[in-house]
Amino acid sequence: MSFSQQELQRYSRHLVLPEVGLEGQTRLRNASVLCVGAGGLGSPLLLYLAAAGVGRLGIVDFDAVDFSNLQRQILHSEGDLGHPKVDSAKRRLESINSDIEITTYPTRLTRENALDIISAYDIVADGTDNFATRYLVNDACVKLGKINIYGSIFRFEGQVSVFDASRGPCYRCLYPEPPPPGAVPSCAEGGVLGVLPGIVGSLQAAETIKVLLGRGEPLIGRLMLIDVLRSDFRFVKLRKNPKCPVCQLTPSEIELIDYDQFCGVGRGEESEGADLGLEVTVVEVNQLLKQSDRDVCLIDVREPEEYAICRIDGARLIPLGELPRRLEEIDSTSEILIHCHSGGRSLSATRFLRRLGYPRVRSVKGGIDAWSKEIDSGVPRY
């Protein structure tokens, strides 16, 4: 466990901690962590693990850096716009610590590649943005006997836990099934305070380091709940579910499934929208709105904050959550076109109104974002 003079200086604040010392720092150097997602949570997580001297880091992310990332994804810079996130992440981490090894996977984690990628690491940190990948990470970790450092965020609230199925519950013990699509808004719809992933991702880094050192009390069997708006930090107890569909099985019995289908997302839903005639293109909407003899009612189901950024002329704002109690504002005899930002919420609203018996209601495919790209570039994009 020999360290160079430079390393002794670099890690001196760790080395003088009785809980770390030379032995602990050697453990960190010999350890490997896979971070799924190089976004809001992955940014602080990877920065701190690299700085702490975790010897081998893996990063899975298929996405490219976008302007809307820079508000919170502090791994990436303006100069990285349009480039793969794994590349800017690797460059940034190497500039902090050139002694560590960084492997990048510019791909989506899938059931085909998950076991291969994860099995090469000691621990997995989950910083993904969607339920399908979260269930995949969980099931693969339970199957491979890996500890899963969990963090999740929404608006001003965060959740952190450590799932170690050998000693405690897994993600499926907590949430056996995902919410139906649309039931829980995404951060793109609901927003997120930029510093929130900084807090949650840093807590994930602390948990990762504690587990690697074998020190302290990791959040196994506990869920930490954070509300930064109220400055409220709380804990609830988690227990292993005796009926858990995953961690009650033996590793060989655990099979990775089609998680997109499990979570009801992906092409299935989109093609269903098209098949049932639930959707209308922005080109057709533009034609319909221009025909003065047609009785067309355009409804915007976004939030007032989004409406303040941009709108389509003539659209009436009825946020999705208010729709059930504002039905009297909608003329059921006219042709109803519903739009949101990119087509998810409007499809939910369309299904809702069809169920209530409105026959001539359709969802604008691609939402106001498609309208801006294809019809009116004067409408700002966000």
Next chain:
Amino acid sequence: MSTLVRIPQPLRKLTQNRAEVEISARTVGEALNQLEQEYPGLRDRICDESGEVRQFINVFLDGEDIRFLQGLGTPIADGSELSIIPAIAGGSQERER
């Protein structure tokens, strides 16, 4: 008999943005019924058609999951706290689906 109910962010639209509401109930099931009376639509977001708590939501009484207590029949002591915790998925490349 007063119980503090903590409402998570995604459900606060139904409680006029209130993060905490006070109710008075003897069991968790009674508490949910009362919440529904005061904030119509809230129970539907928490429970499914059969009246059970949805699989992606957890209800905790004083930090304990009611699934491991007596479910909706769990008695509530005076001064207890009820927390409703839904699954959230955000973290990385947030994109509307």
